[in-house]
Amino acid sequence: MEIKSKRISQKITCAYLYTISKYGYPPKVENTTAHIREMASLGFSSIELEGIGHANIEYLYQNQKDIVQQVQELGLEVPVFCIVLPEMSAFDHEVRQKQLRYFEQGCEIAKALGAEGVLDNGPLPPYNYPSDMPIQRHYTGDQLYGLPLPENLEWETYWKGLAATFSEACDIADKYGLQYHLHPCEGSLVSNTDGFENFSRIVDRKNLVFNLDTANQFFLKDNIALCSLRLASKISYIHISDNTGSQLGHLMPGSGDVHWDSFFQSLKKSGFSGRFGIDIGGAESNVENLDDTYRETAIWLEKQIEKHQLFQ
Numbered sequence: 001m002e003i004k005s006k007r008i009s010q011k012i013t014c015a016y017l018y019t020i021s022k023y024g025y026p027p028k029v030e031n032t033t034a035h036i037r038e039m040a041s042l043g044f045s046s047i048e049l050e051g052i053g054h055a056n057i058e059y060l061y062q063n064q065k066d067i068v069q070q071v072q073e074l075g076l077e078v079p080v081f082c083i084v085l086p087e088m089s090a091f092d093h094e095v096r097q098k099q100l101r102y103f104e105q106g107c108e109i110a111k112a113l114g115a116e117g118v119l120d121n122g123p124l125p126p127y128n129y130p131s132d133m134p135i136q137r138h139y140t141g142d143q144l145y146g147l148p149l150p151e152n153l154e155w156e157t158y159w160k161g162l163a164a165t166f167s168e169a170c171d172i173a174d175k176y177g178l179q180y181h182l183h184p185c186e187g188s189l190v191s192n193t194d195g196f197e198n199f200s201r202i203v204d205r206k207n208l209v210f211n212l213d214t215a216n217q218f219f220l221k222d223n224i225a226l227c228s229l230r231l232a233s234k235i236s237y238i239h240i241s242d243n244t245g246s247q248l249g250h251l252m253p254g255s256g257d258v259h260w261d262s263f264f265q266s267l268k269k270s271g272f273s274g275r276f277g278i279d280i281g282g283a284e285s286n287v288e289n290l291d292d293t294y295r296e297t298a299i300w301l302e303k304q305i306e307k308h309q310l311f312q
Contacts, residue, residue, distance in 0.1 A: 007045045008298045010077055011311065013277040014044040015239060017250060021281030021290055025137055026052035029059045033070040040074045042294055048277060049113065050082035051106050053135050057083065061105045064112050071113060079275055080181065080237055081110035082119045086135055088169065089123030089162055089189070091150050096165045103169050107176045117179035117237065119211055122190025122199070123166070126150060126158055137282065138248070139187035163202040170205035181211040181237055184222070186248065192222035193230055200234070210234045213279065215241040218258050219248045225259075225266035236274035238267075240301060249285045252293050253300055264308040273311060276301055 019027050019035045027035060032049070039047045049067075051057035060067060071078055083106030088099045103118075110118050124139060127147035136143075166180075173180040182199075184191045190199050196210045210231050216239075217224050228235060242256035243249035253260055278297050281287045305311065 006043050008043045009302060009305075010046045011275050011305065012044070012298050012301050013046040013048055013079060013237075013275055014039045014042060014294060015277040015279040016048040016050045016082060017279050017281045018042075018290065018294055020137070021283075021285075021287065025283075026050075026056060026135070029056040032060065032063075032067055036067070036070050036074065036076070040076055042291060043298070044294075045075065046077045046079055046275065048080050048082060049078055050084060051109065052082075052084040054085075054102050057085075057102050057106050057109070060109050064109050067109075068112050078110075078113040079116045080119050080277070081106065081113055081115045081117075083107075083110075084120055084135060086121070086124055086139075088120065088165065089126065091126035091128075091153065091158065093161055093165075096161075100165070100168060100172065104172050107173055107178055110178055111176040115178065117181050117209070118173055119181035119183055119237070121185050122182045122188035122195065123162060124187060125189060126153060126162075138185050141187065144187050159202070163199070163204075166199075166203045166208070167205055170203065170208050174205070174207050179207045179209045179236065180205075181209050183211040183216075183239075184213055184220070185216050186220060191220055192217060193227040196231065196234070208234075209236055211237050211239060213239040214258055214263065215239070215243050215250045215256075215279070216248070218245055218256075219243055221245070225262045228263065228266045228270045228272065232270035232272070235270075235272065237277060238272075238274065239277045239279035240297070241278070241280045247284075250280050250282050251285055251287065252280055252297050260304065264304050264310070268308050268310060 051060050085099045170180050190196050212235050241250040242253045242258045244256050
């Protein structure tokens with residue numbers, strides 16, 4: 001497939017939410033090479049990919065040669081590979097250990113793709129989840145807060161065990177030369193700056209980093225400008241989108257109420273030198289003309305980088 005669009009800076013990544021918005025969650029993993037071509041056709045030279053759950057990770061692991069070949073043929077970078085394994089925070093230690101095997105497969109895929117890091121949502125609380133509950137992008141309070149906790153839950157024991165699981169995951173990622181990004185979202189134990197600082201201290205691994213997400217954190221009333229300063233040494237990848245703060249959405253910047261000048265000024269002060277991921281869409285956002293929105297946001301973001309003299 002010939003790519004005719006002008007190439008966007010490698011500092012600006014097309015997040016996998018583009019593909020999710022077009023095809024639902026999760027998109028058919030068998031169509032991954034086609035999804036890669038679509039993102040490249042927009043003009044992006046840097047894209048996200050995801051392995052959503054065990055089966056998808058297994059498929060990508062078995063077919064990584066074809067996927068890597070497609071990425072290379074199109075001259076793309078995949079700086080971040082998302083490994084979506086919500087049971088990494090399960091109450092049962094044995095369940096968490098099983099997830100680490102899939103996590104390592106994900107790290108092998110990321111390494112093959114030339115990624116700089118892997119990413120997943122922050123850990124979920126240890127509720128007794130329904131056995132038929134599907135993997136979701138975000139677990140809302142309405143979905144979670146009525147669920148029962150295990151009768152034999154002892155918080156300090158669980159918390160230390162959870163930290164040990166994530167320390168082991170960080171060590172696996174480090175074996176492949178990867179950072180491990182935690183993504184803040186509603187329902188997670190790491191939904192904001194304070195949550196990450198608290199969890200990072202007990203995990204105690206240098207390659208555990210924070211995926212600043214402007215829309216999620218703005219909705220959760222976490223000050224994103226201060227976050228960029230407080231976690232400056234722990235942020236190398238930022239998801240960019242907007243919302244009103246009263247309803248979770250992932251909209252084009254300027255469509256909501258995020259104060260972008262303040263945010264970029266703080267990024268400049270923090271010495272940020274990482275990458276941005278355009279993370280617009282999702283069923284909650286009702287974004288029309290998704291292709292144009294991604295292209296226009298990339299142009300807007302390039303202007304912000306120039307205006308605030310980032311990377312200089």
